[in-house]
Amino acid sequence: MSRGKFITFEGIDGAGKSSHLAFVAEFLRARGKTVITSREPGGTPLGEKLRDLLLHETMHLETEALLMFASRREHMAQLIEPALARGDWVISDRFSDASFAYQGGGRKLSRAKLEALENWVHPHLQPDVTLLFDVPLEVARARLNATRIQDKFEQEQSDFFAGAREEYLRRAAQFPQRFRLIDSTATMDAVRAQLITILTPFVVPQQGNS
Ligand code: TYD
Numbered sequence: 290m291s292r293g294k295f296i297t298f299e300g301i302d303g304a305g306k307s308s309h310l311a312f313v314a315e316f317l318r319a320r321g322k323t324v325i326t327s328r329e330p331g332g333t334p335l336g337e338k339l340r341d342l343l344l345h346e347t348m349h350l351e352t353e354a355l356l357m358f359a360s361r362r363e364h365m366a367q368l369i370e371p372a373l374a375r376g377d378w379v380i381s382d383r384f385s386d387a388s389f390a391y392q393g394g395g396r397k398l399s400r401a402k403l404e405a406l407e408n409w410v411h412p413h414l415q416p417d418v419t420l421l422f423d424v425p426l427e428v429a430r431a432r433l434n435a436t437r438i439q440d441k442f443e444q445e446q447s448d449f450f451a452g453a454r455e456e457y458l459r460r461a462a463q464f465p466q467r468f469r470l471i472d473s474t475a476t477m478d479a480v481r482a483q484l485i486t487i488l489t490p491f492v493v494p495q496q497g498n499s
């Protein structure tokens with residue numbers, strides 16, 4: 290039994306990533322994969338309790354980062370690792386890149402501290418592919434304002450999101466083998482077409498890959 294693949298969705302709030310998660314899951318299921326969808330913070334009963342605190346309580350920046358990684362540790366142990374070992378595919382709406390983007394780029398926690406947490410919680414695991422949904426800040430803000438009641442992060446000012454987006458793009462450039470940049474200003478259908486182009490090589494292995 291070969292290991293499943295781990296796919297993560299990333300992007301600033303309002304980039305539209307969550308609308309595409311079900312589409313990607315169905316695309317993969319139609320090609321014979323067993324797919325588990327999850328999210329961070331959250332993904333386990335304990336993680337969902339932490340999510341509630343993280344999205345609604347004011348706390349010290351380092352507490353926030355530690356709780357994000359505590360939720361992630363539980364998610365890895367309870368859901369991600371067992372699923373991948375069974376050969377299932379896991380799609381997570383956000384993972385550690387979000388901590389680098391939000392707590393790092395947005396709130397300016399040092400990269401060294403985030404790397405220390407990453408090395409603690411998942412020293413050997415990285416996503417097989419990270420889909421980065423990218424839109425200019427104004428587009429993201431307009432989408433957020435149009436949709437819903439905003440949580441703690443969504444109420445942040447534009448320099449916070451500018452920092453988060455910049456860090457996402459910096460990481461995409463640093464890890465080009467796993468990041469795929471998606472122009473999320475495009476129509477729903479055009480974004481789906483981009484996703485199909487990106488994911489097809491993963492489900493139809495090319496010669497030489499296994
Ligand atoms: P999000 O994924 O945008 O869910 P929803 O679509 O329901 O709003 O919400 C999660 C929020 O948590 C988002 O604003 C980003 C933030 N976050 C961090 O700040 N650090 C992290 O490590 C993670 C996983 C999320």
